[in-house]
Amino acid sequence: MVVCGDDALAQRLAAELRDVYREQVTLVVPGTDGVGRPGRAAALASAVLTRVPRARARVPEGGAPAAVQEIRVLPETAPDDTVLAEAGLAGASALALVYENDETNIRTALAARRLNPRLRLVVRLYNRRLGEHLAQLLDQATPGVDPEELDTSTTVLSDADTAAPALAATAVAGTSKVVQADGLLLRAVEHAPPGRGVVPAPGLCTLALLSSTTGDPAGNEGAEGSGADGPRLLPDDREVAAATGRGTIALETVAHAGSPAPVRRLAAAPLTSIFSRRLWWSIGGMGAAVVALTLASTIALGDHPLHAAYMTLLDIFAINDPAVGASATRQILQILSGFAGLLLLPVLVAGLLEALGTFRAASSLGRVPRRMSGHVVLLGLGKVGTRVLAQLADLAIPVVCVERNPEARGIAVARRLRVPVIVGDITQEAVLETARVHRAQALLALTSSDTTNLEAALHARSDHPGLRVSLRLHDDDFASAVYRTLRAAHPHAVTRSRSVSHLAAPAFAGAMMGRQVLGAIPVERTVLLFSALDVAGHPQLEGRTIAEAFRPGAWRVIALDTAAPGERLPDLATTPRPRGRARDLVWDLHPGYVLRPQDRVVLAVTRRGLAELLGRQPRP
Template sequence: MTLVSLPHQAQHPPLPRHMIVCGDDALAERLGAELRDLYRAQVTIVVPPMRVAAEPQVGNGGRVRAAALLSRLQAAMNRAVPSPTASPAGEPPRVMEAALLDEETLTEAGVAEADALALVHDDDETNIRAALAARRLNPRLRLVIRLYDRRLGQHLAQLLDQAAALASPGLDPETLDTSTTVLSDADTAAPALAGTAVAGTSKVIQADGLLLRAVERNPPGRGTVARTGLCTLALLSATTNDPAGAEGSDSSGQDGPLLLPDDRTVGAATGRGTVVLDTVAPAGPALPPRRLTARGLPLGSLFSRRLRWSLAGLAVCVLGLALATWATTERHPLGAAYITLLDLFAIDDPAIGEPAARQILQLLTGLAGLLLLPVLLAAVLEALGTFRTATALRRPPRGLSGHVVLLGLGKVGTRVLARLHELGIPVVCVEENPDARGIPLARRLHVPTILGDVRDEGVLEAAKVQRAHALLALTSHDTTNLEAALYARSVKPNLRVSLRLYDDAFATAVYRTLRAAHPRALTRSRSVTTLAAPAFAGAMMGRQILGAIPVERRVLLFAVLDVAGHSPLEGRTIAESFRPGSWRVIAVDSTAPGERRPDLAASPQEDSPAAPPGLIWDLHPGYVLRPTDRVVLAATRHGLAELLASQSDTRATR
C-alpha cells in the first residue's frame, strides 16, 4: 500500500519535550521506548536501584523484576551511541536509580522543567505519594498516573487539577496546559483479552460513556468493498491462512496487517480478512459489584433436589388426607384441614369412639407426621451447611462444558473475569494464591474456582479443560502460561488459547509453533504492556486516549483531538483529512465548545447529566473541519505522533 501525502503537510521535527517515567516493571520500559521512538521526546526513566533488588528478602519478586528492568535499560544505553548531530529522538533515555520517589528524587529528575510525568509503579500508594509531591513542585506539569482503583483515581484527578489551578491563578487556562489522567493497564487490556477467548465476540473499547466494537470479517472478494460497518479499520495479515505465518508484526512488510486502508486497497485485496468498526453506542453506567449477584440464595442452592421432592411428596399426602377428612365428615374445609394438622403433629386427642374412617385417617396422618420429622431435620442441616459454605469458592459443576478456563486472578485476570461475567460467558478460574486480588470477586459472582498451581497434575482436569471452549492464560509468568497452554492442547487439540506473554520475539515464536502444530485451533499471544503503553504515551502528550484495539500484533488507537492547531485536519474535508495507514476521523462532536463534556471517557451521568451525547458518527465526506471542532479519530502510533508534531510546528510558527 502506498501512503498518499496531503498537500502543504508539515514535515518539520517537533519541538523537544522532556518526559519523565517512574516505574518498576515492563510498562515503564515500553512507555519510555514509545515516547522516545514515536514522539521524539527526551525521556528520563526513574527505576528502583539494583542493589535494593538484590537484598535477600522473602517475597521480593517485584524488586527482582525492577532489577531486570534496570539491566535492560542500561544495556540499551550502552548499545545506543548517539552522534554529535543526533536529534533528540536518537538519544538514549536517561536512567536514574532511586529507592524513594520523594521531592529530592523528582527534583533531580527535572520535574520542575518537565512537560509530563508518568507514574507507573505497580503500587498505587507509591504513585499517589509521588503525584502529590510532583504537583507541589510543578503546578503546570501534566500527570499520568497508573491506578487500579478507578473510583480513587477519579477523586485524585479532581484534587490534583484543582491544586494546579489554585497554584497558578494568574495564568490563562489555555496557557496552563496541565491535566491529570488516571489510567489502568488492566482496564485497557481486559476487553481485548476477553474478546480473543470467545468466538464471535468483538474487540471492544469501553470508556464508560463510549463503546466501540471492532469485528473481524471474512476475506472480501475481488472488486468488493468490505465496509459493512462505519469504516474499515484494518486488513488482516496475508499469512492468516498460513499455519507457519507470524501473527503480524510491527514491520510494514506486505505480509503484515494494513491499518486504516482506503476503500480501493480493501476492494483489491483477496484472501485477507478485515476489521471493521461495527457498532458505536453509549454504554450505561457500571453496576455496583453487589448488584452483579442475586440478593439471596436460590431455593435450588439451599435444598438438594432429593429433599425438595421429599417435601413435595409429604405436602401432597397431607393435602390428600385433609380432603379425605373433609369428605368423610361434615366439617368445614378449614376445620378439616385444622384437624389434619393436629393429627399430623400428634396434638389432637385419640379418635376413640368415632367412626372407623376417622380413626384410619388419624393413624395415616400420624404416620405422615413421623415421616415429616427426619425430612425437616435434613432440611435444617442442609440449610445450615449451605449458609456455612455460601462464602466458600464453588467447584465446577459435574456437567459443565463450553466454558472459558481463566488462569490467574491478578489485576488483569480480575478485570477479564468481570468482563466475561458481564457477557454471560461461563468461566472456571484457576489461581494458586488464595489471597489473590480476584478471589473475592469470584466468590461474590459464584464463579467456580480451583485453588492450585496450574503446573500440578490434575489441576486443569479439575477445571474441566477437556470440555472447555477456550483457555486464557493470564498469569504473570510466561513459562507458566506456555506450559499450561501446551498441556491443555495435548488434552484438547482444537482448544482456543490466548497467552499473556511479555517478550514480542518469544510470543511470535510461540504463536507460529502452536499454529503450525494445531492449524485448526485459534492461538493468540497478547502483551498487557503493549496494549497499555500507547494509551499512557498519548495521555502524556496531552491527548485523550479512549482505548486501543489490537490488530494481530499491532495496535490501533482511538483518540480525541481538538482540530485547532492541527494542519492536517483544520480547514480540510473529512475525505481530505483521511491519511491511509496513519489516521482517520470517525466522529465529530456537534455540541458547542462551551457545552461539551470535558471528558468523553466519563459516563454522561457523572460528567454532565443534562448534556446529551453530541457525537456524529455518520459523517459526510465533504464536511469541512473547523478549528472549533473536536473529533474522534482512529490512528496508528506513528500517525498520532505525526499529528502531534504538526501541532508543535503550528505553535512554533505563531
C-alpha cells in the same frame, strides 16, 4: 520523549514510543541495584538497544542526543536534577515516570515540573486518590503558562487500570488488541476475503485492507505506504468492494454473546436454587403419598374428594381424633397417614436447613449457582484482578472469583457487585470444580505468583482442553515461552500469556502523546491510531459533514461526543465513566451531519494523518 523507570514497563514504553509513534526517546534507568551489581532495568535497557541499529543507538557519556538516535540510555542511580538535565528535559515534550516506588515518582514529578513548566507529565501511581490530587497540583503549578494554550496536562495512571481492559477483552474475545473509549471496549477483527463486488459487514467501520500476500506463507506484507500490495489503511467503500482476495479488518465492540450476568437477590431467588434435587424428590414422594391416601379414602369410604383430602392431612399432621369405633378401613388409612406424617418430619427439617444454608451462602457470596455456565473464572482478587472484575461487571459478563486470602482488596468489590467468591487454594482441584470451570468459557489467572497461575492453567487445560485460558506472567520472555508451549500442546484452544507491563505500555505511550490519543491497533507492519479531537481549530473537520471529513488513507470520524463541553470526560481512554451515567459517544453517525466547532470527535487516523491534524511533522 523521556522515560524514567526501573522495571520492564520502562523498557516496553520506550520500545512502544519508538516503534509505534516514531519518537526519539531518552531512557533513564538505574545502572546498579544499590550494592554495585548491574541492575535489572539496565539489563532490560540493553535488550532495547539490541533491537536498534548500531548507528542509531549508543549510550553517550553526556550531552544532547544525536539527531539520528531513537533510544538513548542513561544508566544513573537516582533521577535528580542533574540526571534530568542530562536527559534533555528542558527540550523534551513529555516525561514518563514509571518507577515502582510511588514516592520516587512524586519527587521526580515535582522536580520536573519546576525544571520545565511546559512539560507533559505521565506518572505511575498505585494510589488512585493520591494520583488525582497530584494531577491537580502539578497542573496548577505552571507559573506563566496558560493550560488552555499548551498541552501541559498531568496524567496519573496505574498499570493495573490500564491492563484491565485488555485482560477483560482476552477473556471475552480472545484478543488483547483493544481500545477503550468512554468505558466501551473496541477491537479489530480480521475477516476473510469477500467475493468480487461484495462489501463485507464492517461492524462499526472498515479499518483496513490486508496485504494481497497475507495468506501466502512466502509473502512479504508491506509497510505503511508500501504500494498497492501492502495494507491499505482506512479505505473507502469503493476500495473495499473492488478489492478481491484481500481480507479486511473491521472495528467491532467487545460484548458478551451469552446471557447477561444474573443479578443475585435473596428475595427473588428461585426455589430450584434453594432446595437440592434430592429434597425435591422427597417432597414429590410425600405429595404422591397424600394423593394416594386421598384416593383410597374416596374410593373405600365414599367421601367427597375435598373432605377426604382434608381428613388425610389432619391424620398426617396428627391433629385428628383417633378413629375409635370407625370401620377397619378408616383405621388402616389413619395409621398409614400417621406413618406418612412421621416421614414428613425429616423432610421438613431438611428443607429448613437447606434454605438456611442457601441464604447464608448467598449473603456471603460463596455459593455458585448450580446451573451457571458460560461464565469467566477469575483467579486472584488483588490489584489487577479487582480492576478486571470491575471491567467484566461493566460488560455484564457472569464471573466466579477464586481468592486464597479472605482479606484481599477485591473481596469487598465482589460483595458490592454481588459476584460469587470462593475462598480457597487455587491450585486445588476441588476449588476449580466448585467454580464450575468445566462449564466456563474462559479462565483468567491473575494472581501475583507466576507458578500459581501456570499450575492452575495447566490443571484446567488438562481437564478441559478447549477452555480459553489467559495467564498473567511478570516476565515477558517467560510469558512468550509459556504461550508457545501451550499453543503447541493445544493448537485448537485459545491461549494467551500476558505481562502487565506489556499490556500497560500502550496506554502510557498514548498518554505521553497527549490526551487526544486513545490507543493504537497494529495492522501487519503498520499501526492505526485512535484519537479524540476538538473540531474547533481544525479546518479539515470544522464545517464539514461526516462524509466530507473522511479522507481515505489518513483519517475517518467514527464517533461523536454528545456531552456538553463542561461535562466531558477529560480523557476518554483513562478517565473512569461515572457509574450510572449513560455513554456520551454516538457511533452510528449520519453521513450528512455537519461538524460544529464545539463538537469533539473520535477518529481512526494514521500516523501521518494525526501529524497533519496536529500540525506536526512525522519522523521518517
